[in-house]
Amino acid sequence: MRVGLASVPFLTPFLTRYNLDMIRRLLALALFPAALTGADLQIDHVTVAGSSIKTLQANLAAVGIRSVYGGAHVNGATEMALVSFPDGAYLELMALQSNADPHAVDQHVWAKFLRQDAGPCAWAVRQKDIAAEVQRLKSAGIPVAAPVRSGRQRPDGVKLAWQTSDVGSELRGTFFPFLIQDFTPREQRAFPQGRPVTRDFKGISRIVIAVKDLESGVKRYRQAYGLPEPLRQVDKEFGAQLAFLGDSPVILAQPLTADSWLSARIEKFGEGPCALVLSAARASKYRTVSKTNWFAEQISWFDPERLGWRLGFE
Numbered sequence: 001m002r003v004g005l006a007s008v009p010f011l012t013p014f015l016t017r018y019n020l021d022m023i024r025r026l027l028a029l030a031l032f033p034a035a036l037t038g039a040d041l042q043i044d045h046v047t048v049a050g051s052s053i054k055t056l057q058a059n060l061a062a063v064g065i066r067s068v069y070g071g072a073h074v075n076g077a078t079e080m081a082l083v084s085f086p087d088g089a090y091l092e093l094m095a096l097q098s099n100a101d102p103h104a105v106d107q108h109v110w111a112k113f114l115r116q117d118a119g120p121c122a123w124a125v126r127q128k129d130i131a132a133e134v135q136r137l138k139s140a141g142i143p144v145a146a147p148v149r150s151g152r153q154r155p156d157g158v159k160l161a162w163q164t165s166d167v168g169s170e171l172r173g174t175f176f177p178f179l180i181q182d183f184t185p186r187e188q189r190a191f192p193q194g195r196p197v198t199r200d201f202k203g204i205s206r207i208v209i210a211v212k213d214l215e216s217g218v219k220r221y222r223q224a225y226g227l228p229e230p231l232r233q234v235d236k237e238f239g240a241q242l243a244f245l246g247d248s249p250v251i252l253a254q255p256l257t258a259d260s261w262l263s264a265r266i267e268k269f270g271e272g273p274c275a276l277v278l279s280a281a282r283a284s285k286y287r288t289v290s291k292t293n294w295f296a297e298q299i300s301w302f303d304p305e306r307l308g309w310r311l312g313f314e
Contacts, residue, residue: 040225041125041177041225041248041249041250042125042126043089043123043124043125043126043177043203043204043207043249044089044123044124044125044126044180045082045089045090045091045092045123045124045180045190046089046090046091046092046120046122046123046124046204046207046273046276047092047094047110047120047121047122047123047124047173048091048092048093048094048119048120048121048309049094049095049110049113049114049117049118049119049120049121049122050093050094050095050114050117050118050119050308051095051096051114051115051116051117052095052096053069053079053080053081053093053094053095055095055117055308056081056093056095056308057069057081057093059306059307059308060083060091060093060307062306062307063286063287063302063303063306063307063311064285064286064287065083065198065200066083066197066198067081067082067083067091067093067197068081068082068083068192068193068197069081069155070082070092070152070154070155070192071152071153071154071155072097072152072153073150073151073152074150074151074152074153075104075108075150076097076100076101076104077096077097077100077101077104077105077107077108078094078095078096078097078100078108078114079094079095079096079097080092080093080094080095080152081093082190082192082197083197083198084190084191084192084196084197084198085196085197085198085201085202085203085204085278086196086199086202086203086281087202087203087204087279088126088186088190088203089190089203089204090190090197091204091276094110094114095114096114096115109171109172110122110171110172112269113269116268116269117308118269118309119308119309119310120272120273120274120275120276120309120310121173121174121269121272121273122171122172122173122174122177122178122272122273123173123177123178123207123273124164124173124177124178124179124180125177125178125179125180126180126181126186127179127180127181128181129181130147130163130165130179130180130181131147133165133179134146134147134165134179137167137224140223140224140226141223142167142168142176142223142224143167143168143169144165144166144167144168144179145165145166145167146165147163147164147165147179147181148163148164148165149161149162149163149183150162150163150164151183151184154188154192156192158188158192159184160182160184160188160189161182161183161184162180162181162182162183162184162189163180163181163183164178164179164180164181165178165179166178166179167179167224168220170270170271170272171270171272173272174270174271174272174273175209175211175217175220175271175272176220176221176224177207199281199282200280200281200282200283200285200286201278201279201280201281201283201313202278202279202280202281203278203279204249204276204277204278204279205249205277205278205279205314206249206250206251206276206277206294206314207249207250207251207273207276208251208252208253208273208274208275208276208277208310209250209251209252209253209271209272209273209274210240210253210254210255210262210265210266210271210272210273210274211252211253211254211266211271212254212266212271213254214241214243214252214254217243217252217254217271218230218243218245218252221245221248221250221252222245225245225248227245227246227248228245228246230243230244230245230246230252231243231244231295232244233294233295234256235292235294236256237290237292238253238262238275238292239255239256239257239260239261239262240253240254240255240256240260240262241253241254241256242294242295244294244295251294253274253275262274274310275309275310275311275312276310276311276312277299277311277312277313277314278311278312278313278314279313279314280300280313280314283300283313286300286302286313287302288300288301288302288303288312289301289302289303294314297314298314299312299313299314300312300313300314
């Protein structure tokens with residue numbers, strides 16, 4: 001026989017609406033996987049796409065940031081360089097190999113971004129247990145793919161191996177981050193020289209995701225990661241209505257006008273990363289062209305014409 005809580009005599013005095021709500025919440029927590037907090041969205045890396053690795057490196061060097069070559073991927077299409085930071089995150093500069101297999105390039109998920117020098121195109125979050133996160137996202141009603149193994153070989157011969165899983169129905173790492181878990185030591189992937197490439201910046205603090213509709217984007221992120229209602233702000237110079245999602249690194253940006261650079265980017269590349277913000281440790285030596293205040297933090301922006309994409313620091 002099924003016995004309800006209200007039928008247990010000694011519980012009756014305690015069964016106010018408040019206590020019943022609390023009991024239901026506790027049962028829900030016990031029965032279903034817990035949602036992540038924003039702090040659990042730990043940035044692994046952000047991919048910046050282009051047609052030439054030398055051009056990507058030269059443009060970044062032109063604003064004062066050095067990168068190191070990381071090697072060719074095993075896919076026969078791309079190669080990469082990187083700028084790693086003390087917090088373990090890194091910028092991945094990804095471009096087409098000089099002798100890339102045309103068929104492999106055609107099949108690459110970011111082929112359009114690479115060929116058309118898109119700049120920021122995708123991002124990844126670190127996972128210690130990718131299978132558990134896949135299951136949690138599925139339980140939250142978010143489409144997620146089974147993990148796939150991949151890797152590359154560093155110029156010094158060290159072989160790296162990892163697995164990734166795509167989240168959402170969009171291209172990998174565009175609207176939602178994709179998941180990544182290493183088989184080989186992660187330090188070998190992030191720190192090819194055994195240390196961060198730069199200490200002038202602590203890490204990547206913000207990923208700005210261009211979206212067509214802010215409310216829809218906020219709803220989907222809250223569904224996936226259990227985030228609170230965001231703070232909102234309009235930045236006319238950036239040309240966007242912004243939503244800052246709790247303590248996560250995510251800022252969603254909806255264009256203010258149909259003729260803005262942000263609208264043109266969404267039209268060309270779809271929803272996805274459009275700008276990055278670093279956390280500065282020693283910023284005085286870097287020249288910037290504009291400043292803005294986002295959610296009580298001052299952002300200094302490098303010259304997007306010189307760099308080829310939008311990068312700032314706080």
